[in-house]
Amino acid sequence: MYRYETHLHTSPASKCASATVKESLEFYKSLGYDGVFITNHYTKVKNSKFPDMTQEEFIHFFFKDYEDALSLSRKIGIKVFPGAELSFEGNHFLVLGLDKDWFLAHPELREMKFSDMLNLMREEGAFVSHAHPFDERGFINHIKLMPRCVDAVEVINVQKNPFQNAMANFYADAYGLLKTAGSDNHIAGKSKKLAGIQCEEPIESVADFIEKAKAGKISIFQIEREDRESEFKDVSIEFQKLP
């Protein structure tokens, strides 16, 4: 199986990440992954984490990690695909497949209704998965579902508790949405739990990924290890029974 990380943060593009692009790529390469999507935090209006930048400056800064990853990918021998984790009132959406030129060419995003924006992105070739939809951290005012504006639901996010993942899985099933799994990795090789997607044939591009996902050729997996020195082992995916 060819394996991929779908939810990865790197420093400095994500302020909350401690691992660099290089550390992250070397880590996933050491585990035998075929590729990663780089999904740093992105906001459609002025980024509050980087208040001194204009939105255009932020887009350049944001994609610098992906561009660095792209040039390192050949040396390290792992594929990288562009992505972003979009924030909307505390809710997060993984948008896979749009690059810097696309974001620079669409300044109107700033004025757009969020649902219109997700649909525009999907029309233009992106794949959208609702990340940790049942997250209940303090900054999240309310759980918000947008089933008509996403392709998939992140049903396993290893940072979330079993109930939140089980609810995400229930949501995906109820609406017939595709499923992704991800690590929400901010610390590269310091992780003890990872999740991702796998495929019997290698994924060559985001368009190829979307085609394979829609054809039912992608499955999710989870791996864990006891401590940082031990090896990762596959764990079977079983969702908590809902009341």
Ligand SMILES: [Zn+2]
């Ligand atoms: Zn998130």
Ligand SMILES: [Zn+2]
């Ligand atoms: Zn994240």
